[in-house]
Amino acid sequence: MTAEAFIALLDNTRQTSRGWVARCPAHADRHPSLSVSEGERGILVKCWAGCLLEDITVAVGIKVQDLFYDNEPDSLEWRDAHRRRSAERQREKEINVLVGLSVDTVREAERLIQSARDINIDRWSDVQLDVALNRLADAYDLLEKGLMYGGG
Numbered sequence: 785m786t787a788e789a790f791i792a793l794l795d796n797t798r799q800t801s802r803g804w805v806a807r808c809p810a811h812a813d814r815h816p817s818l819s820v821s822e823g824e825r826g827i828l829v830k831c832w833a834g835c836l837l838e839d840i841t842v843a844v845g846i847k848v849q850d851l852f853y854d855n856e857p858d859s860l861e862w863r864d865a866h867r868r869r870s871a872e873r874q875r876e877k878e879i880n881v882l883v884g885l886s887v888d889t890v891r892e893a894e895r896l897i898q899s900a901r902d903i904n905i906d907r908w909s910d911v912q913l914d915v916a917l918n919r920l921a922d923a924y925d926l927l928e929k930g931l932m933y934g935g936g
Contacts, residue, residue: 809843826852893923
């Protein structure tokens with residue numbers, strides 16, 4: 785079973801930065817108290833009101849074993865889930881790097897790009913040109929990632 789398939793069995797689900805929250809099916813939950821996320825070997829489920837995992841799975845009509853990827857007859861599904869988690873972790877690392885950038889760093893990149901407009905490079909050596917172009921490429925890359933993730 786995938787996390788998405790498990791989430792479909794729950795009520796009042798909402799995606800969060802770490803997975804999902806939903807109403808716990810094992811008790812009369814007025815506010816979402818069930819956390820669901822994808823782990824390395826299966827779906828992680830936690831009721832913050834204290835419900836047992838067995839009670840939660842019984843309430844949605846599955847077995848605890850269904851939460852583990854090893855039980856999947858098709859290992860492609862597990863591999864796809866693992867790839868998604870790895871890609872998400874990589875995106876989170878990139879975002880954390882960008883969030884850690886100071887406003888001054890972004891301003892410096894913008895200033896460098898603005899200053900490179902309309903310059904005459906006719907008399908530059910290959911080394912000077914290479915250094916300048918590499919700095920501009922880094923500045924463009926920084927700004928592009930910052931815009932992509934809402935930074936800057």
